[in-house]
Amino acid sequence: GAGVSQSPSNKVTEKGKDVELRCDPISGHTALYWYRQRLGQGLEFLIYFQGNSAPDKSGLPSDRFSAERTGESVSTLTIQRTQQEDSAVYLCASSLGRGGNTEAFFGQGTRLTVV
């Protein structure tokens, strides 16, 4: 596709349920990032993929959060047993990730509301 695509655009879930957020990066982009943004706040780094491996998972807030990437393409971020504090916009970005060409292209995000 022409840009980074995220789905769903909005998700309302009940506390305790699991949710899965999807990111389709730009074709050929080896680097993929997930960030979390609470209302009025900056971007909180969650996890970074280079290809299908995740050299940096340091930002995942707890073991309820996990992410995977397959085929150097689609990535899914899974939140288990959601809590109200998980409510935020989850942003995905991809970049070429090499040669200093590290401009990141962002999707429109998934707004997660835990009720």
Next chain:
Amino acid sequence: SQQGEEDPQALSIQEGENATMNCSYKTSINNLQWYRQNSGRGLVHLILIRSNEREKHSGRLRVTLDTSKKSSSLLITASRAADTASYFCATDAYFSGGYNKLIFGAGTRLAVHP
């Protein structure tokens, strides 16, 4: 913790005035980037300045980088109401393990009044 710190947190100006936003960071970087965000959704890349560059221009945008002070500034000249948005700096830094990571600051909310 985040790498970058922007100031001010919020800036309110009149159309036609210049807007200056600053960013400080902590570690050595490969490059520094500025992004714009409207309405709390996807960010749009504005400009990238490499660690060996000191100044860069793009249209009404001017970015400076001082690696000795670990700081950068973004100047928007002749601002317009359409420039109203949040602006974020992001540092691209090397990490052990041979990869780069983009870390964002908390952002500056700019309001340009007609």
